Every structure is written in structure tokens, then in C-alpha cells.
Amino acid sequence: MLSNIGIGLIISVLILSFLTIYSASLDLETSSQTIKKSIYKLSLFQTTFTILSFLTLIIGFLNSDFSLVNVYENSHTEKPFFYKIAGTWGNHEGSLLLWINILVIFSYLFLVFNHTHAKKFRLYTLIFQNILILGFLFFLLLNSNPFSPIYPTPPEGLGLNPILQDPALAIHPPLLYVGFVGCSIYFSAAMASLLSNYGGKLFAQSIKTWVKISWCFQTLGIIVGSIWAYYELGWGGFWFWDPVENASLLPWFAITALMHSLIVLEKRNTLYPWVIILCLSTFILSVIGTFLVRSGILNSVHTFASDPSRGVYILLFLSLMIFSALTIFFMKHKKENYNFNLKSKETFILANNWFMAFFLVTVLIGILYPIFLDVLTNTKISVGPPFFNIVIIPLVVPFMILMAIGPKFNWIKSQNKISYKIIFSILCAIGINLFIFYFFGEYSLLSNLIFIAAIFLILHSFLDIKKNISKKNRYKLPRIISHLGFGLLVFFIGINHQFSLEEDFNLKVGEIKKTDNYEINFQDIKIKESKNYKAVIGNFKLTNLKKNLVEYLEPEIRIYSNPETLTYEAAIKTKITSDFYLTMSNVSRSDYYNIKFQKKPFMVWIWVSALMITFGGFMQLSLKKNED
């Protein structure tokens, strides 16, 4: 029953897409200045039907309707209510439907909200967006249909992977999807702009908001994923330079570059071809990321069940997208003359783009090199985290310094500006760094530079905030907050990296382990029964020998029943100055439990500063007037 409704809805969306493309191309020919009412209606119907199809799937999951293969494979009657809903997008087929939902909703919103822009441009955007929608709809119907029926109906479902039954991971996919799929709209808009000759300032204004929306959601999505990895994977780290994490970073670099160069296009009416390239590559990189994750060609800790046939389809679609994008770009783009003064805002924004391009290329090489080597020589390799650290971290130093002083410059031409603020901040930064260096521990020259640059950016941003609040220049605050967030992020990651403690050992129940500063007492274990799992809870008493402080930590080993899986839940005590992190595992039912104890300074501040970067973005969205 639900299967028929779902497939019916999807097919009507498909037909509506064709109709939209058809009537939009007819409307291109007419001389009227406004878009026909019928096209709005078609688009509205399309959106309604897509949302309805998604709701149908959610109802399937809520009612545990196992006549759908997708529900049977990913749900279970005893699963908590919240995870029944989250299960809808916790699998490949359902998440693809979510993907299409976002494509369609953005298509409609773009049509409605950009009514001041040229008719031809809007119609072309609609056409391209619908071609994308069609591509993914066919993929959904032919390869990954969430509404495929199963007969006879099984009495019970297989259940959702317990490691995914987590609040952070329930909201992580929708956030990332709004971020990644949201890029599609300015991919279409860029193509439309080339075809309809609608470039420059007006084009920048039409996509500005959409770029910011997808940037905010992408950033937030990556942060939430990172938080999840921190407490769920049990390594105590938050970024592993894992191929899948890297794949999410690629579009982020491109979109960050785009967000900055878009300002140049809007204010100075130049850099148009470069903005177009960034628009196109952001969405292309998003699809590449999806391809890499879904096809299973990457060996990653985050790889979910994968199927090569999916990869082939996405790859085909991807090559088609890249090919047509490049063809249209080279046919239509016009040469521009650039006369940038070295001391101008545009130069500094370009510098940002250079850095972003460099980071992007580095990460791309790190992802693709193993794949090429495997295909060419059949040697299996993986690129370790040190590669990314060595190549990227040194460049973060000049990057942060430019982040602080760049926005101070005026458009076109500025005077030499070495203000007392810069000198003051640099001197203070060097002082604070020396203080940390002498009192808390020694570290390498590079770390010194990183700390100095980070503190410089932080201090400089604080001075900026102070100045702008007294002047009531609210519209400058979002940028300053985001830049400040980045400085704090680098600073706290640096501190965290330098001063983390880690101890690995095995203990029997009742035994005590002593390290330099801490005594860890494995007091006892108890069993807890919960709705869909049983848990073995360890009771640890942690004593700080120097300060005589006592903490109790209770890590768990959970045995989920559907599907039968073991998970290890870390015990995390979050304090303002540091996190205590303890995981325990047990292999082959031996008496010894494997313990990993970590002390991670300023962990919470890493999240706060990362969220601050996003907050700046959301704040900018909410303000009517932007920085110029």
C-alpha cells in the first residue's frame, strides 16, 4: 500500500519535472517580462509531492511497515520513536529521497524569492535545477528505491545500526545535506547566468543568500559529525583525516572561497569567471564526495554498507555534469581585465582564495592518490594524518595573519596601514605565547608560530569588536565573530594537541593503575537492562594525586539486540578546562578490560569556537545590511 503511494508520488514528481522544463523552455520564447503563473504552480505541486513522498516514508518507518524493503532492513518495532524517524535518512535510499527533497525545495524557493531578477536567468536556473532533479530521480527509481515492496511481509525488521542511534548522528545528515545539496541551486544559477548573459553584480546578489545558507549548514553539519566521532568512536579524537571526513571538507573549501570572492563580484563587479568556476565546482565536489562515500572505493572508518552499482551511476552522472558545465563555461565566458592594487581588499580576498585552493588541492591529492596508485600499480596504500598536518598547518600561520589584517583594507586602493592595533596585538601575542611556553611546557618552533598567529588573530578580533560596538556598526560583527572563532579554534586545537594525556592499559575488576598524576581505580561492574540493549557498566574512580580531586567515570559496553551488535560508550567528564575521557573494551570475554584514559584540555572550547564560526554565518543571514 505505502509502496504504491510512494512510487506514485515519485513518478508524479518526475512528470512534473518534465512539465516544468517543457513549459519553462516555452516561456523563454515569449516576450512577456514575467514568468507564467502556471510555472509557479507546477513548481509548487512538485515541492508538495516531494515532501509528501518523504512523509510517506516517515510514516512507513513510524508504523514499522515491513512491506517496504527499506523499512525492513533499517528499522525494528522496538526502536525508540526518535530513531524511527531518524532511521528514515539513516540509510542510503532514504537519504537519497532527502537529497531530492532539498533539490526540489531549493528550486522552488529560488524561483519565488528572486522575483526581482531577469526572467530568462530565473527560467534557465529552473531548467537546470530540474535536470539535476531528474538525474537523481532516475537514480532513485532505477537503483535505490526506498519504496520497493517485499513479499511476503516479514514479521520483524533487522534494526538500525546501533552506532547510528545517536542524537548527533540523527541531525548530522539533514544538516550536511542542506549544506551540500543546497549548493545545487547556484550550480544551476551559474549555468543559467552563462547562458542568459546575466552576470556581474546582479548575479552575485541573486545567489548571495543561498551561498550563505549552504555555508552555514555545511559548517554546522561537519561540526556535529565531528562531535559524534569524538564521543562515539572511542578514540578521543575529533578529526582523523579520514577519507570520508576529507571528502566533506572539499566542498567546504570551495564554498568558503566562493563566499569571499562573491563579495568582490558584488561590490567591484569583477572576478565573474572565477566566481562561476567556484559555483560549479562546489556542487561538483559535493557530488564527488557522495560518490566516494557511497561507492565504497575508499577504505574509511566511516564507510557504510556500499554497493558498486551506485558508484557507477553517480560517476556517470558526475561526468555528464562536469562535461556540460565545462562546455558551457568555455563557450560562454568572456575575458576580463584585472587591475588589482596590491594594497586593496580585493587582493586580500584573492589571497583567501589562494589559500583555500591550496588546502583543497592538498586534501584532494590525499584522497585521490591512493585510488590512482591502486588502479595503476595495484599497491594498497593510505595517506596518514601526518601528511595533512605537515602540508596544511604551516600555511595556517600566514593565513590567520591575513585573516586579521585583510578586512581592514579598503576597496581599490588603501594607504599603508600598520596601526597601533596590529603592533599591540602582535606584541601581546608573542608575550602570551612565551608565558604558555615557559609555564606549561615546551613545543616546536612551528607550534610557537601557530600560537602567536592564533593569539594575534584573537586579540585583533576582540579589539575590532570593541571598536565596532562603540560605533554601533553591527553589520561588521558577523565577519569578525567568524574570524575570531577560527582563531580560537586553531588556538584550542593547538593547546589540546600539545597538552593531551593518554594512557593505555588493561585492568581486572578491583585493580588500580597509577600514572604520574592520576590513580585509576576499577571498582566494580554492574549490568543494566535497557529497552533495546543490555549494558555492562564499569565503575571507575579517578583520583588526581596532586590536587586530591576525585571523579567517577562510568564507561559502558552495550550489547544491542537488533541487530546484535556490541558498542563501547565512552565516559566523558566535561569540565571548563579539560575533558576526562575513558573507554573500556573487552575481547574474548577475558578477565582483563582494555582501558584507554585521556585528559583532553579545553575540549569544550574547540566545539564552542567551531560553533562560533557558524554563528557568525547565521548572524550575517539575519542582518539586512551587510559589510561593504
Place this chain on the structure above:
Amino acid sequence: MLTKKVKNRILFLTYVFFFSIIALFFILKSLNKNILYFSSPTEIKQKEDIPLGKAMRVGGMVKKDSITVNQKNIQFIVTDFENEILISYSGTVPNLFAEEKGVVAEGKLSDKNFFIADRILAKHDENYMPPEIKEIIEKNAK
């Protein structure tokens, strides 16, 4: 005669060109230093020039009844059904680490029969098998 503008542009492009080459050179150089090669126990046995003490990955199946745990570390045997290697590791294992399941260990070779791991990788999905291990098993099952 070249105008000043053209000269400037040529100069700029040369700078960019050289800078990119230098950047690429450094990227590739550090890439080469930080590659982790993946080997099966059989490959470790057969290769003459395998470097000891360099970071690498070993993968295969955890042999049945081979896991032992003592106060300091966990030891287990990884097999590709032709050859075996003993792996020692200290720390917590991922939740999908178990006997007769695929595993990838990251660490250093102490000698050809003994590997000291500092990271054990396992997957989110219990049905998932790392591509490398799948290949080994398919090869040896024939």
C-alpha cells in the same frame, strides 16, 4: 616591444608557475614520506626489502582462539589463510574487533613475524569488509 602591462603579467605568471611547482614538489615529497603501505601477512613474508620500523598497515582475519590479554597489551594472530603474523596492541579495540572477523592494524613491524600496532581499524557496519581484506580472502579461498 612589450608594454609594461604585458611585462607585469608575464612576470606575475612566472611567479605563479614557480610557486605552484615548489608547492606541488613539497606536497608530493611529504606525501611520499607519509604513505602507509598495506600488506597481507603473506606479502610481509615474501618481500625481501620490507622496512622495519616504518609505519604501515597489516590486514587479514583474526585467527580463532588467538587473542590473549595481559596487563599491558592485547596480542592476537592475523592470518590470510596462508601465513600469519602476531600483532601486539595496547588500548581499547573497536567494537567490531572479534575472532574470525576482518581487521586492519596500523603500526610498525618489529620483525617479520611480529607487528606492534598503535591503531586498530574496524568498520561501523558489521557486514562490511575492508576492500583489501576481501581481495585477500577471495584470492586465497580459490
